[in-house]
Amino acid sequence: MSELVVEGLRANAAGEPILHGVDLRIVAGEVHAVMGPNGCGKSTLAHVLAGRHGYTATAGRALLDGRDLLTLSPFERAQAGLFLAMQYPTEVPGVNLLDVLGASLRAAGRDLAAGGPAALLSTEAERLGVPPALLERAVNVDLSGGEQKRGEALQLAVLRPRIAVLDEIDSGLDVDALRAVARRIEEATSDGLGVLAITHYTRLLGVLRADRVHIMIRGRIVASGGPELANELEQTGYEGWDRPAPAEVAVRLGRSF
Amino acid sequence: MPDLQEIFSVAYAAGLGGPDWLQQRRREAAEAFRTAELPSSSEEEWRYSPVSELRLETYRPAPSGGANGAAGDDTGPAAGPGELGTLRDRLAALSALVVTCDGHLVGAEITPEAAAAGLSVRPLGEETEPVGALGGVLDAPADLFGLMNDAFCTEPVMLEIPSGARLADPVAVVNVVRTQSLAIFPRLVVVVGDGAEAQVVNALVSGEGEVLAVPVAELDVGPAARLEYLNLQELGPQATGIDQTAATVATQGHLVIGLAAVGGTYARCRVDCTLAGRGATGDMSAMYFGDRDQILDFRTYQNHLAPDTNSNLLFVGAVEDRARSIYSGLIRVGPKARGTDAEQTNRILKLSEEVWADSVPNLEIENNDVRCAHASSVGPVDEDHRFYLESRGVPPDVAERLIVEGFFREVRRRLPVQSVAAGFDEMVRAKIGPEQ
Numbered sequence A: 001m002s003e004l005v006v007e008g009l010r011a012n013a014a015g016e017p018i019l020h021g022v023d024l025r026i027v028a029g030e031v032h033a034v035m036g037p038n039g040c041g042k043s044t045l046a047h048v049l050a051g052r053h054g055y056t057a058t059a060g061r062a063l064l065d066g067r068d069l070l071t072l073s074p075f076e077r078a079q080a081g082l083f084l085a086m087q088y089p090t091e092v093p094g095v096n097l098l099d100v101l102g103a104s105l106r107a108a109g110r111d112l113a114a115g116g117p118a119a120l121l122s123t124e125a126e127r128l129g130v131p132p133a134l135l136e137r138a139v140n141v142d143l144s145g146g147e148q149k150r151g152e153a154l155q156l157a158v159l160r161p162r163i164a165v166l167d168e169i170d171s172g173l174d175v176d177a178l179r180a181v182a183r184r185i186e187e188a189t190s191d192g193l194g195v196l197a198i199t200h201y202t203r204l205l206g207v208l209r210a211d212r213v214h215i216m217i218r219g220r221i222v223a224s225g226g227p228e229l230a231n232e233l234e235q236t237g238y239e240g241w242d243r244p245a246p247a248e249v250a251v252r253l254g255r256s257f
Numbered sequence B: 001m002p003d004l005q006e007i008f009s010v011a012y013a014a015g016l017g018g019p020d021w022l023q024q025r026r027r028e029a030a031e032a033f034r035t036a037e038l039p040s041s042s043e044e045e046w047r048y049s050p051v052s053e054l055r056l057e058t059y060r061p062a063p064s065g066g067a068n069g070a071a072g073d074d075t076g077p078a079a080g081p082g083e084l085g086t087l088r089d090r091l092a093a094l095s096a097l098v099v100t101c102d103g104h105l106v107g108a109e110i111t112p113e114a115a116a117a118g119l120s121v122r123p124l125g126e127e128t129e130p131v132g133a134l135g136g137v138l139d140a141p142a143d144l145f146g147l148m149n150d151a152f153c154t155e156p157v158m159l160e161i162p163s164g165a166r167l168a169d170p171v172a173v174v175n176v177v178r179t180q181s182l183a184i185f186p187r188l189v190v191v192v193g194d195g196a197e198a199q200v201v202n203a204l205v206s207g208e209g210e211v212l213a214v215p216v217a218e219l220d221v222g223p224a225a226r227l228e229y230l231n232l233q234e235l236g237p238q239a240t241g242i243d244q245t246a247a248t249v250a251t252q253g254h255l256v257i258g259l260a261a262v263g264g265t266y267a268r269c270r271v272d273c274t275l276a277g278r279g280a281t282g283d284m285s286a287m288y289f290g291d292r293d294q295i296l297d298f299r300t301y302q303n304h305l306a307p308d309t310n311s312n313l314l315f316v317g318a319v320e321d322r323a324r325s326i327y328s329g330l331i332r333v334g335p336k337a338r339g340t341d342a343e344q345t346n347r348i349l350k351l352s353e354e355v356w357a358d359s360v361p362n363l364e365i366e367n368n369d370v371r372c373a374h375a376s377s378v379g380p381v382d383e384d385h386r387f388y389l390e391s392r393g394v395p396p397d398v399a400e401r402l403i404v405e406g407f408f409r410e411v412r413r414r415l416p417v418q419s420v421a422a423g424f425d426e427m428v429r430a431k432i433g434p435e436q
Helices: A042-050 A074-080 A097-107 A116-128 A132-136 A145-159 A175-190 A203-207 A228-236 A246-254 B010-014 B020-034 B066-071 B086-091 B112-117 B144-152 B383-390 B396-414 B424-432
Strands: A003-013 A016-027 A031-035 A055-064 A082-085 A163-167 A194-199 A212-217 A220-225 B096-101 B104-110 B120-123 B157-161 B171-177 B182-184 B187-192 B197-206 B216-221 B226-234 B240-249 B254-261 B266-275 B281-290 B295-304 B310-319 B324-333 B341-350 B356-365 B371-379
Touching (some): A003 A194, A016 A055, A042 A074, A074 A082, A074 B383, A163 A175, A175 A203, A212 A228, B010 B020, B104 B112, B104 B120, B226 B240, B240 B281, B324 B341, B324 B371, B341 B356
Parallel strands (some): A163 A194, B171 B197, B240 B266, B254 B281, B310 B341
Antiparallel strands (some): A003 A055, B120 B157
């Protein structure tokens, strides 16, 4: 059984401290939602876990089955079983999905299955309703937001990670596409995928059932609970949760805000 | 060491033989060459170029007397079409193939179908009457090297596609340089008649030796004609190439010109595309890749002389190790060229810290009713592209290779004569290094 254990994670984005100690434990098959207002550090959490340049962990650990992801390169993290579905997937001119997934599966020694990467890709594309023509095109280039998100889900399905971080996977998707993507992710969780879904709307949780919901405010998880927490949030909004810790107030005063 | 004027002498030019008109033409150019000087990098057209370091006196011209005469020298048996190796395979089906080796014509083949369609392949050394097409596009040499080509070209070749003719397969002209220290001056004239359509590949190939190649091509695209022209530069690592292509496109004519340049220690390509008739179009594309200490140098001129003319230029290159690249392009719109639509884009990928790349766009516009756009980008592999691929589990070296190949994909698909250009993916792969 895979698990991702995040302990005391502090991180900077572009040199500014954003995460002030995050703890999470996600076990295979579980869906965790991290919710919070804009700028609370949700995307920083996603990027620092994946190892994106410009995001630096300054303290803590992120253990995926005992290996600290924070010491690995982005490629090694991916090969260790982490997948990041991006909020704004990067356009890479001239490189198509088969190039990308073929290279990744080859590196993992998984390219020898029946039909190879191409067959795997077209099977999954059909399940997600991704038109075959899209597979030939450069990844994310001139695609709608919805097509990009389907592409991210498609990659998740083909790569079969142990833990997937979904950064605003619901944005840009219409209702039908959102359902298709959520269904595919749920199938993956029943095969043992652990999910960290980052979102600031409860909309996603209408289609993707979360086992745990965490509320992130100013770089900290201020509350964790079951799915009912999302309903509570719906009533209160984030404001009710925004109670900065005394230590942080001191820091902020000290920096003469 | 004997001086330059003794090696590339009037007497040598006069001894190259051929019909009187051609001899006269060479002699006049050789006379002019006696007093000409190497260009200097202080001239705009040669800015950033190491041209002043060229030691022309270290080269010698091809022995006069044709391929048989050359065989008596140290060149060994003349190369034939069978010796082109992988290039011959990459050229696939052809309407005609012309091969010169060390400056001498060693083979000219034409299929019966192409001959029936009216294609003529004419070595101008066998034409007793002056052929106006030689110098028809380039009435005066653009620089010292153009002058040398006029003076010392051993075997000018003309391809003529008569009005209305359509060739099923490309015509290929391959110039091979094999002998150490040799200088060659290939000259090609392509004339495409009214409404005719043709594809031409002009290739320049050399081995390991220090050689100098100074080719000139003149392309004359007639009214409503279409020419796809691909210039392949596959010189060896010690070779110097100074190449010029000059084209003129008549009313409603369409020229698609492509360059692929990978070889040479210093290799320059200058392209002048003149849109002379109303509604003429000139599409220009190049892909180039420099490594080691190579210097690749490109100069382009999009000359709009007539109304409603279109030009679209996309030059895409990469440099790695300590290589340098220079791109300088000018869009010139004449006073009568209202309704001009001109675009010029140059993208360069820097694959190491030690490379140097210059990109200099210029506009010269004398009419208000025009649309001109230029864009250039010079930079390393985008960190976001790299991260995206690596975060999918693509190993870093493979990610870089995919990004570089992807960077060239658009221009590779735009190149003319796709049957040949498709092979360039392989060329890019070989330059990036072996897959792990």
